Amino acid sequence: MAQAPVLPAGFELPLEPRLPRIGSVDQVALEARATDLSRRSIKREAKLFALELAVRMMDLTTLEGADTPGKVAALAAKAIRPDPADSSVPSVATVCVYPNLVQTAADRVRGSGVKVAAVATAFPSGQSPTDLKVAEARRVVELGADEVDMVIDRGAFLAGRYAKVYDEIVQVKEAVGEAPLKVILETGELGTYDNVRRASLLAIAAGADFIKTSTGKLPLAATPPVTLVMLEAIRDVFEETGRRVGMKPAGGIRSAKQAVQTLVLVHETLGLDWLTPDLFRFGASSLLNDVLMQIRKQKTGSYQSPDYFTID
Amino acid sequence: MGELEQRGERTPAPTAWEYASAPESRELVTLERQYGLFIGGQLVEPRSGKYYDTIEPANEKPLARIAEAGPEDVGLAVGAARAAFENGWSAASPAERAKYLFRIARILQERSREFAVLESLNGGKPIRESRDVDLPLAAAHFFYYAGWADKLDYAFPNRRPRPLGVAGQIIPWNFPLLMLAWKLAPALAAGNTVVLKPAETTPLSALLFCDVLRQAELPPGVVNIVTGDGATGAALVEAEGVDKIAFTGSTEVGKAIQRQLAGTGKKLTLELGGKAANIIFDDAALDQAVEGIVNGIYFNQGHVCCAGSRLLVQESIYEPLIEKLKRRLATLRVGDPLDKNTDVGAINSRQQLEKIEQLVAAGQEEGAEIYQPPCRLPEQGYWFAPTVFTNVAQSYRIAQEEIFGPVLSVLTFRTPAEALEKANNTPYGLSAGVWTEKGSRILWLAERLRAGVIWANTYNRFDPVSPFGGYKESGFGREGGRHGLEPYLEFEGAEEIGG
Numbered sequence: 001m002a003q004a005p006v007l008p009a010g011f012e013l014p015l016e017p018r019l020p021r022i023g024s025v026d027q028v029a030l031e032a033r034a035t036d037l038s039r040r041s042i043k044r045e046a047k048l049f050a051l052e053l054a055v056r057m058m059d060l061t062t063l064e065g066a067d068t069p070g071k072v073a074a075l076a077a078k079a080i081r082p083d084p085a086d087s088s089v090p091s092v093a094t095v096c097v098y099p100n101l102v103q104t105a106a107d108r109v110r111g112s113g114v115k116v117a118a119v120a121t122a123f124p125s126g127q128s129p130t131d132l133k134v135a136e137a138r139r140v141v142e143l144g145a146d147e148v149d150m151v152i153d154r155g156a157f158l159a160g161r162y163a164k165v166y167d168e169i170v171q172v173k174e175a176v177g178e179a180p181l182k183v184i185l186e187t188g189e190l191g192t193y194d195n196v197r198r199a200s201l202l203a204i205a206a207g208a209d210f211i212k213t214s215t216g217k218l219p220l221a222a223t224p225p226v227t228l229v230m231l232e233a234i235r236d237v238f239e240e241t242g243r244r245v246g247m248k249p250a251g252g253i254r255s256a257k258q259a260v261q262t263l264v265l266v267h268e269t270l271g272l273d274w275l276t277p278d279l280f281r282f283g284a285s286s287l288l289n290d291v292l293m294q295i296r297k298q299k300t301g302s303y304q305s306p307d308y309f310t311i312d
Numbered sequence: 313m314g315e316l317e318q319r320g321e322r323t324p325a326p327t328a329w330e331y332a333s334a335p336e337s338r339e340l341v342t343l344e345r346q347y348g349l350f351i352g353g354q355l356v357e358p359r360s361g362k363y364y365d366t367i368e369p370a371n372e373k374p375l376a377r378i379a380e381a382g383p384e385d386v387g388l389a390v391g392a393a394r395a396a397f398e399n400g401w402s403a404a405s406p407a408e409r410a411k412y413l414f415r416i417a418r419i420l421q422e423r424s425r426e427f428a429v430l431e432s433l434n435g436g437k438p439i440r441e442s443r444d445v446d447l448p449l450a451a452a453h454f455f456y457y458a459g460w461a462d463k464l465d466y467a468f469p470n471r472r473p474r475p476l477g478v479a480g481q482i483i484p485w486n487f488p489l490l491m492l493a494w495k496l497a498p499a500l501a502a503g504n505t506v507v508l509k510p511a512e513t514t515p516l517s518a519l520l521f522c523d524v525l526r527q528a529e530l531p532p533g534v535v536n537i538v539t540g541d542g543a544t545g546a547a548l549v550e551a552e553g554v555d556k557i558a559f560t561g562s563t564e565v566g567k568a569i570q571r572q573l574a575g576t577g578k579k580l581t582l583e584l585g586g587k588a589a590n591i592i593f594d595d596a597a598l599d600q601a602v603e604g605i606v607n608g609i610y611f612n613q614g615h616v617c618c619a620g621s622r623l624l625v626q627e628s629i630y631e632p633l634i635e636k637l638k639r640r641l642a643t644l645r646v647g648d649p650l651d652k653n654t655d656v657g658a659i660n661s662r663q664q665l666e667k668i669e670q671l672v673a674a675g676q677e678e679g680a681e682i683y684q685p686p687c688r689l690p691e692q693g694y695w696f697a698p699t700v701f702t703n704v705a706q707s708y709r710i711a712q713e714e715i716f717g718p719v720l721s722v723l724t725f726r727t728p729a730e731a732l733e734k735a736n737n738t739p740y741g742l743s744a745g746v747w748t749e750k751g752s753r754i755l756w757l758a759e760r761l762r763a764g765v766i767w768a769n770t771y772n773r774f775d776p777v778s779p780f781g782g783y784k785e786s787g788f789g790r791e792g793g794r795h796g797l798e799p800y801l802e803f804e805g806a807e808e809i810g811g
Contacts, residue, residue: 021598021632024749026769029600039440041334041652049329056323232599239635267329268643276325 021236022201025193025229034224037268038261047260048298054259054291055082057277058092059117059248061285063124063216069104072097074312076108083292085308086299092288093277094147098123099140106144117182118145121172124186124215126151130168138175148172149182149248149283151215152199154189162202169206182210182248182281185230188220193229200233210246216283221251227262231269238270247274250283256294259287331645334652336439340429343516346377349385349539350522352392353532359384364541366515369436370649370658370693378515381538386507386547389536393478393505394553396533402475402503406462413458413500415528420451420493423524427517431489432649434516436658436694437612439650449774450493453792456776457497460797464502467794473801475503476579477555480548484561485511485660486615486716492518494791495558496535497776502800504556505534509548511561512541513661546572554578558799560617563714563740563785581789581799583617583781585714586742588763589735590620590771593728594629596747600769602636605720608745608771610644610656610698614718615664617786618743620771622711624731627724634702634722641698642685656718659694668696668717675701675710680721706734714740728753736762741783745771764790 042050060079062071076095083089096117097105105116118140122128137148150172156164173181183203187196203211211230214221227249234245247266253259259282266274274280289309297303346363348355360382365374381389401409420427424447431442464473479499483491488510499506510518518537525535538544542565549557549569556579559569563584573580590608592601608620625633649657659665676682680701689695696717704711704721711721725731735744744763746754754768764781767773774780779795781787789799 024595024597026597026600029597029603029770033600033603039444039652040331042331043334044332046330046332049326053326239632272327272329273325275329276323278323279325 022198023236025197027193030193030229031225034228034265037228037265038224040261040264042260042264044298048295050260050263051256051291051295051298052090053263053275054256054282055092055288055295056090057281058288059094059096059250059281059283060092060288061096061216061250061283063096063098063119067098067101069101072101072104073108076105076114078288078310078312079114080109080112082288083295084310086296089292089295093281096149096283099136099143102140102143102145115146116144117147117149118143119149119151121150121168123149123151123184124217126153127155130171133168134171134175137172141176141179145179147180147182148176149184149212151184151186152203154186157190157195157199165199166202166206169203169208173207180209180246181207182212182246183208184212184215184250186215186218187213187226188218193225196226196229197233200230201237204233204237204243204245208245210248210281212248212250212283214249214251214283216251218251222249222253222262224261224265228265228269231265235270244273244279246279246281248281248283253282253284254286254290256287256291259291331653333648335648335650336425336429336432336443336652338429338433338650340426341433341520343376347379347515347519347539349379349381349389350519350535350537351385351389352536353526355519355522358382359388366434366513368433368693369513369660370690372693375434375516378519378539380540381509381544381547383547383551386538386544386551389507389538390478390480390548390551390553392533392536393507396531397475397477397505401505401531401534402477404503406464406503409500409503410458410461412528412530413454413461413497416524416530417451417454417458419524419527420447420454424448424451427489427520429650430520431517432657435485435488435514436649436660438654438657439652440654441612446487446490449776450490453490453493453497453776457501457797460498460794461501464797464801467797468801468803471803473502473797473803476800476802477504478553479504479506479556479558479800480551480554481506481508482545482548482557482559482561483508483510484617485514486612486617488514489517489521491560492521494796495560498791498796499558499800500534502797504800507536507538507548507551507554509538509540509545512539515539549573556580556800558789559583566787579799581781581791582787583789583791584742584785584787585716586617586619586740586782586786587622587712587714587738588618588620588740588743588745589622589624589731589738590745591624591725591731591735591747591757592626592629592633593731593746593748593750593753594626595749597749597769598629598633598636601747602633602640604745604747604769604771605637606640606644609720610718611772613656613659613696615660615716616772618765618772618780619716620743620745621715621720622735622738623720623722624734625722625724626731627726630724634700637700638683638685641683641700644685644687644698646687646695646697647690656698659696659717662694664716665694665696668715668719671710671713671715671717672699672719675704675708675719675721678705678708678710680704680708680710706737712738728756732757732760736760739785742781742786743767
């Protein structure tokens with residue numbers, strides 16, 4: 001049996017109230033606040049600002065078993081120049097792909113400013129031995145990934161083996177080196193907002209540069225209350241330590257309206273400082289076209305047929 | 313610092329994201345130039361011959377001219393109510409009364425946008441609140457009491473309930489239409505007829521409501537509405553032929569009414585002021601508690617009798633909680649009540665603004681520390697920035713008196729027993745809030761707090777099913793729920809049934 005380490009002489013328990021406290025989350029009040037914020041009415045120039053920001057913050061994603069070099073090439077072209085008819089629409093942040101497609105993606109976006117993000121660590125389940133996950137993370141960086149999206153071991157988390165979850169993140173962080181690490185909590189499997197908050201703080205403590213809601217493989221993904229609870233954890237860490245951690249909701253954000261509402265959540269929880277792709281991303285595949293359509297509506301005053309926007 | 317920042321590739325964050333104004337259309341409401349009194353199913357000119365202007369508190373501009381009912385007008389209204397009571401309403405089948413109440417509820421739902429705009433125009437409250445709170449709740453109250461109208465015998469088994477007669481009802485300016493609904497719905501469901509006096513500064517939604525009554529084809533005289541100031545209210549309290557007075561408003565006026573009615577045999581219920589404690593324990597969900605604090609005191613500019621105006625914070629979390637609260641305050645949007653993004657609207661009247669300013673000055677004089685977030689207040693109209701006082705002692709006026717504005721007084725406590733003692737140490741007893749993850753502590757406090765409504769891990773939540781009312785100087789009698797019917801009924805013959 002493992003034994004608790006003996007406390008060194010002169011050791012003192014920290015008596016100051018420690019923040020970020022793990023604390024707790026009240027479900028009813030949290031959901032009410034998220035609903036309230038979703039009723040903000042964002043119009044005209046304020047809306048256009050949010051839509052263009054959403055494009056710049058997007059991790060344009062394809063994570064299918066059926067992904068091919070051709071599919072990824074098309075996505076990369078879209079990422080660089082989302083709206084061929086309007087050159088003022090900015091490029092997205094990254095294309096996000098499986099490890100096998102990292103090289104293709106990297107070749108296609110080279111020199112454009114668009115980065116490549118790769119999922120790793122036995123995405124989406126995370127149910128693999130730690131050494132394989134660490135090796136996979138190291139490998140995707142070698143293959144040319146600029147950023148890495150890892151998943152936590154939800155089985156270990158739900159079994160209360162927090163140290164295992166923590167250690168794994170630490171090891172992956174070390175393996176990816178300079179590349180920003182996004183840690184996917186897969187909140188749809190965590191069951192409670194309290195767990196989402198705990199997992200957020202755990203991932204941040206272990207070195208996550210971003211915390212990310214979901215793999216996109218579950219129906220329950222980046223809901224507004226889940227996003228809010230994670231933003232509040234990020235805020236507590238910032239207030240306590242000054243460290244700025246990024247946020248990435250992924251999965252379930254399909255309309256421009258949802259994207260704008262999510263940015264309102266960020267704005268009113270963390271303030272303007274987080275309204276940059278350095279600290280906020282959307283993980284999405286179908287969102288981009290709706291955002292493009294709304295941008296054109298804002299600029300021209302009328303909606304255009306979906307046929308004018310490429311399906312990639 | 314994140315990795316990206318270290319690599320010096322930061323994309324600068326924007327310096328501003330101003331939400332474009334998103335005003336609800338005032339064209340949704342058509343106002344008359346002048347309104348009479350609603351007596352016997354008609355809007356009639358006042359015998360007093362007097363009118364006054366009702367204004368828009370957000371810009372001080374007049375909206376319409378309103379009749380000022382004198383004693384003679386009030387007497388006519390009471391006479392019309394009496395006649396309607398005798399000639400059919402009290403004898404109508406209970407299901408028939410329910411039918412009208414259901415109609416009113418549905419019409420209010422259908423016309424809710426129009427009423428929401430009017431409520432914000434005349435009262436100054438944000439459209440977000442009149443749209444999402446006042447209107448849905450007002451309709452819900454009519455629906456709820458419509459359901460009771462033909463079930464009174466089941467509500468009070470073996471007590472043979474019967475209506476009182478004519479109810480005189482005087483309502484405040486903070487929730488004009490909602491208070492109208494709270495008063496009218498149970499009175500009508502119980503079979504009474506009514507003379508209602510809206511607040512002097514906010515008569516318009518009640519006057520538009522007359523059109524709802526016309527649409528619902530409510531028999532003439534069942535509801536009469538007389539507008540005017542305190543003198544009109546006093547005339548209604550005194551009027552011959554009134555069987556019951558229901559008053560919501562200040563403790564001062566409530567006491568005067570009680571003195572006036574002593575020995576007259578008229579029944580009375582009072583819903584008066586409050587100075588509620590909102591108690592935050594160190595194990596509470598802090599971010600949500602902050603939302604509860606904000607909702608408790610800045611909802612409706614703090615013009616709420618059950619507002620959580622005294623914040624009691626456990627000392628061990630005082631600093632982080634106050635930091636969070638101040639940061640949250642900076643995100644409150646103060647301004648145009650009709651803008652859908654406004655969180656805090658205009659103060660209802662100049663008189664109320666002066667009262668708030670006076671008490672806030674007293675707080676500063678007494679030595680409390682004031683905090684107001686930076687916000688631009690419009691030049692015209694009545695405005696007051698959301699305010700927090702820290703370093704408040706229990707003996708300060710701002711900890712004792714009802715301010716009825718967006719002003720929070722923060723006190724600390726060390727133990728549950730101390731929290732309880734401080735919470736109860738007030739002449740009022742309308743409401744209280746408790747924030748803790750510990751269920752047993754909630755129950756312990758709920759048994760001991762001398763307050764009519766106690767919220768746990770939430771605040772300012774209302775439902776027609778839940779009774780509402782005060783202890784001590786916050787009044788007596790309950791509104792809402794089955795309890796809310798009782799003040800509008802008398803019961804016969806408990807002894808006959810073997811009691």
